[in-house]
Amino acid sequence: MKEIKKKKIKIKKKKKFYTLATIVLLISMVFTFCFCYLLTPKIEIEKKKATFNYDEKVTIPKYHAYAMNKEIDKKVKVKSDVKEHEVGNYFVHYQVKYSFFSVEKLALIKIVDKKKPEIILKGSKDVYVCPSEEYEEIGFSAKDEYDGDLTDKVLIKNDKDKIYYKVEDSSHNTFVTSRNVYYEDNEKPVITLKGSNKIYLYLNNTYQEPGFDVKDNCDKNIEVKVSGTVNAKKVGTYKITYTATDNSNNTSSVERYVEVISNQESGKGIIYLTFDDGPSNSITPKILEILKKKGIYATFFVINHDDSLNYLIKREYTEGHSVALHSYTHNYQYIYSSVDNYFSDLNKIRDKVYKITGEYTNIIRFPGGGSNTISKKYQPGIMSQLTSDVSNKGFHYFDWNVDCEDGAGVRDPNRIYQNVIGSLSKSRENVVLMHDFENNYGTLNALENIIDYGIQNGYQFRKITMNTEEVHHRPNN
């Protein structure tokens, strides 16, 4: 009994000990756990995944790290393999160490291409093909901002009268476009006249048709109907019409005018005022005002200026004056170096005037006149050649027999007036050389007096036409 009692006491003592030990252990575990928990750093990342277009600037997700209730952002090491502007998936690695603990976290960065590629069609979206022909691809190009040139990747599908073009970029963005093909001919034939569209014919001469060419986009052997007649026995303007029709009934027509003129008029007692080297902003409009006020017509031998002055040539023409040709460049060295240069320059100013007035003129004046000697320096004998060549080509060239001398530098209106009136003669036609180049106020200021003198003394003022008797100097070269 005593022994049993002793054993029970022993057991009780042991139990007490274990309970106490357990408590101590638990307390120390809790304590350690708390201690470790507090010492373990933590990282919070704003976004675990971020997506950017390849052309955007990549910003790595923000983070916040702390331990023991303290901010330890500065201890965070960030590593990333992000390649900006390159499509792909990348990781950002965040690591922080605190005491003997280390914590890591990852964020995903996606760089994507959401922009579509583009196909650029050459030619029109609506294509017309001759009914008897097949469509031939006109061409295209494809590009993508990310992949660059994708022309080779374009897929073409032909669906009856529609052609589809499709392209896909490396990020599977697609682009589709199309064009319509019409098997129709809606282009007119083109008639090109040989020779000028305005022909001068002397009374009682025979009109010879210079001919024409015709072309059509689809059809060959197009017939051209020529209608209209020229009565060479009667002065007047005659219209000849050329009409062409293709197999699809597209019709075009062009016209040519034939002017039958009487034999040259003799202009005794007539004054032809001529102005060279214009037009100019400062002088030409004022000359036109004076001419209008006096009700007379003059002749302007124009050269090429800035296109902003074209309206003055147009005004000369619409106000009834004669717009004639002087030179495109007025560059002696160029035009008198060769016959080809001369005519190339002349045709340039002739085309320019035609574009402005709608009429081709054959009335010309040589820079420096037909008797100039400066051309000797560039090509001996060229003036003898040119003066005969221009006539053979149907041009009428005019020198002068009255010189106001503004071309030689005279600027005094009185001297200019005297120079003109002192040379006028009733027994012949008078071609007066003057200039309307920029700031030529001397001539401008003498003009009204010259006209008044002419009117008071029984002269008539006319513009030069194809009927005017030509006044020539003797060539000196």
Ligand code: ZN
């Ligand atoms: Zn000149």
